[in-house]
Amino acid sequence: MSSPTTAFTAEAVEELASLHGEPEWLRQQRREALHLFERLPLPSRSDEEWRRTDIRGLDLSAFAPFERADGAAPASPVQDAAGVLRQRGSEPGQVELDPAVAAKGVLLMPLSRAVQAYPDLVRPHLFAEVRPDRDVFAALHAALFSGGTFLYVPEGVTVDRPLVSQFWSSGGGAAVLPHTLILAGRGSSFNYVDEFLSPDLDRPALTSGAAEVFAAEAAQVGYVSLQRWGRHAWQFANQRLSLERDATVRYIHVGLGGRFSKNRIEALLKGPGANVELKALSFASGTQFFDFHTLQSHLVGYTTSDLLFKSALKDQARSVYAGLIRIEPDAARSDAYQADRNLLLSEQARAHSIPMLEILNNDVRCTHGATVAPVDPEQLFYLQSRGIPAPTAERMIVRGFFGEVLDRIPIAQARELVEQELEARLG
Amino acid sequence: MADFEIRDLRVSVEGREILKGVSLDLNRGEVHAVMGPNGSGKSTLSYALMGHPSYQVTAGQVWLKGQDLLQLAPDERARLGVYLAFQYPTVVPGVSMRNFLRTALNWKRGYDGKDRSKAVSPREFQSLLTGPMQQLRMDSTFLSRYVNDGFSGGEKKRAEILQMAALKPEIAILDETDSGLDIDSIRYVSETINGMRGPDLGVLIITHYTRILQFIKPDYVHVLVNGQIVRSGGPEVADELERTGYSEWADEPALAGADLGEVS
Incomplete structure (x- = not known):
């Protein structure tokens, strides 16, 4: 040490x-x-x-x-x-x-x-x-x-x-x-x-x-x-x-x-038939640094994994995502999905996304993808064209971006708490 | 002075001039059609009027209620009474139609989250939407869906007209609203728009084909070619185009029958 x-x-x-x-x-x-x-x-x-x-x-x-x-x-x-x-x-x-x-x-x-x-x-x-x-x-x-x-x-x-x-x-x-x-x-x-x-x-x-x-x-x-x-x-x-x-x-x-x-x-x-959903929502601001390493390990066949990570970053915040899907030789007929989505809310924010695959059996379905992008100006324009000012429109878009994960939180109180925290950070 | 005046509008996209001095007067109570071949600048006109950031206005004014639209942000233009029905409506994931429409209506009324008495109540919201939704054949699950997300071509266009019915603009720009519409949808959409026609609404229909004009009869027709209006007149101009196409100005086939390819 x-x-x-x-x-x-x-x-x-x-x-x-x-x-x-x-x-x-x-x-x-x-x-x-x-x-x-x-x-x-x-x-x-x-x-x-x-x-x-x-x-x-x-x-x-x-x-x-x-x-x-x-x-x-x-x-x-x-x-x-x-x-x-x-x-x-x-x-x-x-x-x-x-x-x-x-x-x-x-x-x-x-x-x-x-x-x-x-x-x-x-x-x-x-x-x-x-x-x-x-x-x-x-x-x-x-x-x-x-x-x-x-x-x-x-x-x-x-x-x-x-x-x-x-x-x-x-x-x-x-x-x-x-x-x-x-x-x-x-x-x-x-x-x-x-x-x-x-x-x-x-x-x-x-x-x-x-x-x-x-x-x-x-x-x-x-x-x-x-x-x-x-x-x-x-x-x-x-x-x-x-x-x-x-x-x-x-x-x-x-x-x-x-x-x-x-x-x-x-x-x-x-075990066959095992099914995991991995979802994450993170919001980094100030000088926060977040690092996520994920593993979806399919050890046997007929297993399913579905990963969706969503991060918003503002100010000078940074994040790293590295995710591995590993399909073992015996894991035929498995389905694995992995998506890492990053929304940059400032010029200085940075996100790195590194999806990885190790597939040792060909009889599987496997997709992965990563995006790092600012708020879509077309979405912003669309909301603005209906009379919604840009700051409100941006908040709606960020809230919507997280919606897929946020709406899955099985406890209303926790969901509300996270929504309040997100609102506060969006300012 | 007309209610809505476009004066010598010049617009560039990525440094290339697309609109080369467009002028047009439109009054509430009137329906105008702007027709033109591909690449004539039709979509540029609609986006520039709404204030899309990729379209640089290099000269001109657009007057509505004593204000030059071109000096306003897109949301300010909308609240002043301008509406654009998009040719390709944008998907906004995670934002429900209900939340979207309610927020838009609230802002239109000046509710910014503070004075609750200005906010649209659930009952008002319901009553504003029920009629148009029936007319457009949209069921109530529609409001729970994310904005344009997974909508068919017809659903997107109907959703544009639903928003128009809810927001009650004074000047509505319909950009290729009939493209991608099946024959039933075009009927529902036109009936709804015709129902809104009246002394308070001016409509600018932007279209390549004459098909939609068979359902929504224009009072005036303008032909836009290469960034300039080359001809203006009454409904007879559209009939003429129906026969001759834009061959007088552009190397395109005649219009008659050509719109059938758009039916989907």
């Missing part, structure tokens, strides 16, 4: 594990991840994945290893949810779960509690998809992850109203590393939202989150990741979706916050 003076030490690992009352096997996993963290180099621009992603301004020695909850403003209330888990800083969260939903066997709880109460469910899955040895940030996350959410929906259970986790951070200068583990039982059906929130603070913070979603046979899962960290945050996220036969996962990412935000979003289609 290039910065030997960080506060990410063995003592910090033990202290955090004690705060969560963790068993020895998990402490041992954390220690091993810390060793990895100490050995792995920071990525450099000679690594293909980081070629356009500049982390030279990131000083890992500036961060405390975790954040104690300080009683600052809690996250916004959530209406019409079946269950809500609220976590502040790095401390275990508080849960409210509708007793009727709990009675069906649904578990929604801090990960630290699940580790003790349901080790048979947690242990085989925790870090099975998001591997600590992926890179230095994944290792750091595994060593010092600050708790998180465990959600288990048993076989055949449908939850009509959404389940929500809110991660609230109010301390600059610390690392906040939430982890979400979701186990969707066979034929289960539900929507879940991860909301990451913090105010804009003066001191930088490091937020490295991970999500692992395991969708068993024929499960129907909606997963929304709502990233609204403050402008002080360096954000790294690894999100992996694992789909068995006939499972469907509808994934939506909303990227609004952070000064720097790097997201890996990866779907693994492991």
Whole structure:
């Protein structure tokens, strides 16, 4: 590790594990991840994945290893949810779960509690998809992850109203590393939202989150990741979706916050009939930098993936998208789609889009495409020709651009919140 | 002085002069047709009147209600009472027809998001649209669709006329409104336009073919060739063109029968 003076030490690992009352096997996993963290180099621009992603301004020695909850403003209330888990800083969260939903066997709880109460469910899955040895940030996350959410929906259970986790951070200068583990039982059906929130603070913070979603046979899962960290945050996220036969996962990412935000979003289609939708909406302004790396991995045949990423950028904001569709030799009769659309709202904004294909079976349907363009002057003229002034017309066009993704957010409240945020940014 | 006066309009596109001094007077209550062969500058005229940014006006004035349109932004022209039915209506993804029309109506009435009493109410909105939608044979799901997105050729043109009916302009420019229309659609569209004819509306029909003029009878016909009006007269000018085409001015076949190829 290039910065030997960080506060990410063995003592910090033990202290955090004690705060969560963790068993020895998990402490041992954390220690091993810390060793990895100490050995792995920071990525450099000679690594293909980081070629356009500049982390030279990131000083890992500036961060405390975790954040104690300080009683600052809690996250916004959530209406019409079946269950809500609220976590502040790095401390275990508080849960409210509708007793009727709990009675069906649904578990929604801090990960630290699940580790003790349901080790048979947690242990085989925790870090099975998001591997600590992926890179230095994944290792750091595994060593010092600050708790998180465990959600288990048993076989055949449908939850009509959404389940929500809110991660609230109010301390600059610390690392906040939430982890979400979701186990969707066979034929289960539900929507879940991860909301990451913090105010804009003066001191930088490091937020490295991970999500692992395991969708068993024929499960129907909606997963929304709502990233609204403050402008002080360096954000790294690894999100992996694992789909068995006939499972469907509808994934939506909303990227609004952070000064720097790097997201890996990866779907693994492991059983025939598995179907994943990956959608993202992001709006970068000021000097924000967003990086998205996606993977649609078709491991077996008769699988479907459909990716649609939409980004608007204004001011001096920059973004990088790199997405890979990989079709394995055994994945005949698979369909894969990938579209990355970028709307530039200023002269200085920049977007790079790099779609990639690796197709090892010819009996598939596969399309991909990328666009980077300013607001279409013809659309603007058309709206203006009906009496709508240019600023209003431009807002409508941007709102429309996002509509395809925004209208799919399964929770009205989250949708409204995102709309308000978009409105505010369009000014 | 006419209600709408085009004075010596000169327009260039990418440095090339397309309109070379066009003058035309149009009063409310009148229907004028501007006819011309391909490349004569018909579309340039309609886009320039509406203020498309790719069309550079190099000289001339266009007067409406004491204002020179050419000094106004496209949205200001629209709110002053000018309407352009596009030859190729633009797709605006993600914006519903309902949202689009309501926003346009609100701006027309001076509602900019502040004084709610100026906003069009849902009931008014409904009553403004119900009649024209029936006349144009458009069902209610139409308003939920994105603007021109996935519309057939006929649906696009009907949508242009629906917007015109809702916005009630004083000067309407119809740019090749009959092209791409099947015979039923052209009937619905013409009936709707004829229904709007009256002392408050002046219409400028821009067309290559005479077909639409069989449904909407013009009071005056102007022939535009090579960026200039070479002939103006009554409806008989269109009848003449029907027989002779533009052969007097351009190397094009006669018009009679030629419009059948446009039926789709």
